[in-house]
Amino acid sequence: MKKNMTYNEAFNALEILVEEIETDEIQLDTLAEKVKQANELIKFCETKLRKIDGDIKKVTEGNK
Amino acid sequence: MNLLMPQTQKLSELISDIDTTIKNRFGGKTFWIKAEITDVKKQPDKRWCFLKFIEKDGNTITTEMKGVFWANSYNYIEEFEEETQQKFVSGLEITCNVRVRFHKRFGMDLEVLEIDFAYAIGKLERERKQTLERLVNENPLIRLLDGYYSTPNNRAALPMVFQNIALITAPNSDGQRDFTNVIEQNKYGYAFAVTPFLTQVQGDNAPQLIMEQLRLVEASKTDFDVVVIVRGGGSDIDFKSFNDYELARQIALCEKPILTGIGHDRNTSIVDLMARQLKTPTEVAAFILDNNYGFENNLLRIKARILQLAEDTIDNAKDELKHYKQRVKNLNPTTILKKGFAIVYADDKIVVDPKSITTGTEIKMHLQQEIIISTVTKKAKNEKEYDL
Numbered sequence: 001m002k003k004n005m006t007y008n009e010a011f012n013a014l015e016i017l018v019e020e021i022e023t024d025e026i027q028l029d030t031l032a033e034k035v036k037q038a039n040e041l042i043k044f045c046e047t048k049l050r051k052i053d054g055d056i057k058k059v060t061e062g063n064k
Numbered sequence: 065m066n067l068l069m070p071q072t073q074k075l076s077e078l079i080s081d082i083d084t085t086i087k088n089r090f091g092g093k094t095f096w097i098k099a100e101i102t103d104v105k106k107q108p109d110k111r112w113c114f115l116k117f118i119e120k121d122g123n124t125i126t127t128e129m130k131g132v133f134w135a136n137s138y139n140y141i142e143e144f145e146e147e148t149q150q151k152f153v154s155g156l157e158i159t160c161n162v163r164v165r166f167h168k169r170f171g172m173d174l175e176v177l178e179i180d181f182a183y184a185i186g187k188l189e190r191e192r193k194q195t196l197e198r199l200v201n202e203n204p205l206i207r208l209l210d211g212y213y214s215t216p217n218n219r220a221a222l223p224m225v226f227q228n229i230a231l232i233t234a235p236n237s238d239g240q241r242d243f244t245n246v247i248e249q250n251k252y253g254y255a256f257a258v259t260p261f262l263t264q265v266q267g268d269n270a271p272q273l274i275m276e277q278l279r280l281v282e283a284s285k286t287d288f289d290v291v292v293i294v295r296g297g298g299s300d301i302d303f304k305s306f307n308d309y310e311l312a313r314q315i316a317l318c319e320k321p322i323l324t325g326i327g328h329d330r331n332t333s334i335v336d337l338m339a340r341q342l343k344t345p346t347e348v349a350a351f352i353l354d355n356n357y358g359f360e361n362n363l364l365r366i367k368a369r370i371l372q373l374a375e376d377t378i379d380n381a382k383d384e385l386k387h388y389k390q391r392v393k394n395l396n397p398t399t400i401l402k403k404g405f406a407i408v409y410a411d412d413k414i415v416v417d418p419k420s421i422t423t424g425t426e427i428k429m430h431l432q433q434e435i436i437i438s439t440v441t442k443k444a445k446n447e448k449e450y451d452l
Contacts, residue, residue, distance in 0.1 A: 007224040007359065014366050021373045028381050031374060038370045042363050049225065049360060052255045 007045060014041050079168045086172070090164035094177060097162055101131070102154040111138040113152075117174060130173035131162070140179040147181045148188055149303040149331055159183040195309050195334055199316065206316050206338070213337045215316035222321050223289045224359050226352045228257050230281040230288040230320075232274060235262040239296025239325065239345040246349035254356050259286065265295050265326075270305035275314050288320055290352070293335070294345035295326040306333035315339050323348045401432040418443070 005013075017038045021031065099117040106113045113133040118125050133141060140160075141152045150156075162174040196213070199206050207214045229247070233240040240260065247256050261277040264270050274293070281291055293315075295306075305311065306326055315322055316338035324336050325348035332341060342348045393399055397407060408415040409428040415421060421440055429436045 011224055011359075011362070014363075018366060018369060018373070021370060021377070028377070031377055035370060035374050038366070042367050045363055046360070049227075049356060050253050050255050052227065052257050 005044065007048070010041050010045050014038055017041070076168065083166050083168060086164065086166045094161050094163050096159065096180075097174075098157065098159045098183070100155070100157045104152065104154050106141070106152070111135040113138060113141055115154075130171070131176055132173055133176050137175075137177050140176070144179050144181055144184065148184045150188065151304075156184070157187065192307055192334065195307060195312065196337070198309060199312060199334070199338070203313060203316065206313075213316075215338045217316050217318050217320075217322055217339050220319060220321055222355070225356050226289045227255065227356075228286055228288045228290075229259070229352070230261055230284070230286075230291045231258050232261045232263065232277050232281070232291065232293045233295065233345075234265045237265075237294075237296040239294035242296055243292065243294050243325065243345040243349050246346055247352065250353050252353065252357060252360070254353065256352075257286075259284075259288070266305060271308035271311040274305065275311055278314060278318060282318065282320065291318070291320045291322045292348050292352075293322060293324050293326060293339070294348060296345055303331060303333055306335040308334075311335060312338050323351065398432070401430070406431050406436075 017034055021034050021038075097117070099119060101115045102118050104113065104115040112135065115131045115133075117127075117129045117131050119127040144152050144158075159180040160176045161178040161180075162176055164172070165175050166172045196208075200208050200213075205216050231240065231243065233243070240262075244258060247258060261281055263273040263277045265274060278291070281288060312334040315335050318339075322339035324333075324339050324341050325343060325345040326333060326336065342351050401407070407430040409430065410421055410425055415427065421427065421443070423440050423443065425440045427438060427440060429438065
């Protein structure tokens with residue numbers, strides 16, 4: 001998983017995973033891997049929602 | 065030298081004469097005039113307003129007369145500002161009812177008794193309509209579709225999550241406070257980076273200053289998810305900056321999504337029409353929070369769906385396994401023997417084709433519990449009575 005993935009990228013990746021898991025051809029032995037990937041993407045988004053990337057300083061007074 | 069001294073009279077006598085003449089001509093009468101106002105000096109505490117009425121030929125003032133509002137008509141100024149959403153300032157053209165006054169010491173002026181708002185409103189609406197038409201006519205990317213202004217700005221898709229916010233607003237304004245408070249104290253614990261781009265948002269220079277801030281936002285190293293333009297204070301009435309052609313055009317063509325919270329419920333500026341309008345600073349903040357909450361909800365839905373799918377997949381696999389197990393079991397010779405069938409051996413080989421067996425052959429019949437050894441005494445055709 002890319003480190004500085006955008007929400008859009010993460011979400012698209014998730015949707016593809018869901019689609020793959022939904023199809024009947026899914027192999028039982030790849031299922032665990034797919035679920036793991038999905039969980040990682042979800043965790044990434046959840047964390048990112050509540051934590052601003054380190055390189056962005058929070059500015060409260062006049063910047064420019 | 066015999067100098068003839070001119071006949072003189074006292075100043076007061078002449079002025080009284082003027083006073084009488086004016087009273088005879090203008091006394092007790094009122095007049096409707098349409099004129100530009102300038103040098104407007106409001107004294108809200110005393111409820112007076114001094115100003116000048118002027119008329120120009122090009123840039124040259126050709127006619128000028130002092131004017132005044134006293135307390136009994138001062139409310140018209142307040143109503144004018146309320147009705148037209150613009151401040152009563154120099155440069156406006158107004159239609160008003162006046163009385164001609166003359167004072168022996170302070171001279172002549174026009175006392176304003178009433179303002180006609182309809183004229184001012186009509187003029188504003190015409191200007192607004194012209195600006196909108198110009199935006200559409202001169203910019204092919206700005207289109208009017210079914211009464212809605214479609215611009216590159218409000219056509220562009222919004223990001224799934226807003227996190228890096230550029231806030232264009234007046235320093236220490238209620239708008240800045242309201243927006244920042246709601247964003248920072250959100251109950252979901254979402255993190256935001258709000259970068260203020262402070263500027264004056266009212267007055268003649270405001271459009272240029274806001275445009276400059278917008279350019280700074282676009283040139284910034286930070287990749288902002290959204291630009292928020294808010295203006296605070298319920299009493300603010302000067303809306304003029306946000307109807308400016310150049311500003312509206314820059315907003316319409318800006319690639320970053322812009323959310324506006326600059327007005328009240330009953331008015332929409334041209335800038336609002338070019339971007340995405342949300343009325344108040346608090347509503348803009350709420351929109352941003354709702355948007356992120358919606359995203360998180362989708363995440364949780366997907367999470368639940370994946371868990372369900374994984375469980376279903378495993379359950380299906382289990383069921384299938386169970387099914388095959390049953391089939392294998394059914395085919396197992398032990399299962400068959402339990403049902404009363406026997407396996408026939410001759411020469412320690414299972415007999416599939418009985419042709420090799422003749423009368424006198426020794427055969428072994430394997431039943432579930434025992435093996436019966438016997439010698440064949442007779443053979444006959446199977447009439448398929450047991451055709452299973």
